[in-house]
Amino acid sequence: MERKLFLKSCGYACLGASMLSVFLESCSGSKQIEGTIMNADLVVSVTSFHHNNSFRKYIIVTHEKMKFPICVYRFNENTYSALLMRCPHQGAELQVFGEKLECPAHGSAFNNMGIVQNGPADTNLRTFPVSLQNDQLYISLK
Numbered sequence: 478m479e480r481k482l483f484l485k486s487c488g489y490a491c492l493g494a495s496m497l498s499v500f501l502e503s504c505s506g507s508k509q510i511e512g513t514i515m516n517a518d519l520v521v522s523v524t525s526f527h528h529n530n531s532f533r534k535y536i537i538v539t540h541e542k543m544k545f546p547i548c549v550y551r552f553n554e555n556t557y558s559a560l561l562m563r564c565p566h567q568g569a570e571l572q573v574f575g576e577k578l579e580c581p582a583h584g585s586a587f588n589n590m591g592i593v594q595n596g597p598a599d600t601n602l603r604t605f606p607v608s609l610q611n612d613q614l615y616i617s618l619k
């Protein structure tokens with residue numbers, strides 16, 4: 478009886494610890510900001526990635542004229558990916574979990590380059606070219 482109770486307690490403790498780590502990672506790894514549209518580019522400062530003497534893995538960029546946000550991953554100081562957070566299956570807005578994006582509607586999943594990992598979606602996410610000038614990221618919306 479005591480052994481059973483001990484194992485049950487351990488199970489709850491492990492579950493709590495894993496949920497906490499997921500929660501903490503999502504808190505420290507993300508930031509949602511409003512970008513600025515200049516010509517055909519969505520512009521954000523690279524300082525948006527700064528966080529506690531380190532860098533966020535990604536930021537989520539919104540703008541009132543865009544129906545869906547764009548998730549921008551930082552791989553290093555010169556390499557980024559910009560992914561439209563719209564599921565190519567039936568158009569639901571995606572959610573970001575660390576290095577991947579998931580669809581709450583039917584479970585499709587995509588990696589941080591927008592490549593489909595799990596269906597039912599069978600096409601990759603829309604991506605946008607990203608260029609860096611004077612500490613500003615220019616996400617081309619053309």
Ligand code: FES
Nearest residue numbers: 564566567580583
């Ligand atoms: S709308 Fe995303 S999986 Fe169906």
